[in-house]
Amino acid sequence: MRELTSDERQELRRELAAVAADWAQRLKNSDLDTRGGAAQESSSEERMLTHLARMAVGEQMRRLLTDLVSASAEEAVQYGAGYPELGAAVGASRQAARKRWPGLSISKRRASEWRQPPGSIGWAGSHLGYPGPPGT
Structure with missing residues (x-):
């Protein structure tokens, strides 16, 4: 505006x-x-x-x-x-x-709209050196 x-x-x-x-x-x-x-x-x-x-x-x-x-x-x-x-x-x-x-109630509503990539740890975890989900 x-x-x-x-x-x-x-x-x-x-x-x-x-x-x-x-x-x-x-x-x-x-x-x-x-x-x-x-x-x-x-x-x-x-x-x-x-x-x-x-x-x-x-x-x-x-x-x-x-x-x-x-x-x-x-x-x-x-x-x-x-x-x-x-x-x-x-x-x-x-x-x-x-x-x-x-x-x-912005954060709850917006958080529910966020899309996570497949896998339980998400994009950030794989790039920060955290181990991926079991079996990967």
């Missing part, structure tokens, strides 16, 4: 900021409704509340995105992805992906 270009990152940032601002406004409005339409706040207090609401929404977005990424990793594994592919998708190494998602 390719990285987003600078322009694409900026566009995504603007779209996320718009979503966060919309949800922050909803939170502020519902908070005012529960306070019974409190007296008009000062301009600086209003700005502070706006930024605090954006922070709250941004943190919720971060948690939801983390859940989304983890769910996507689990689904990718079901379709054949391994730790190298998961790491590449998030710009990390295979080892970092394994540390981030340790509970995925």
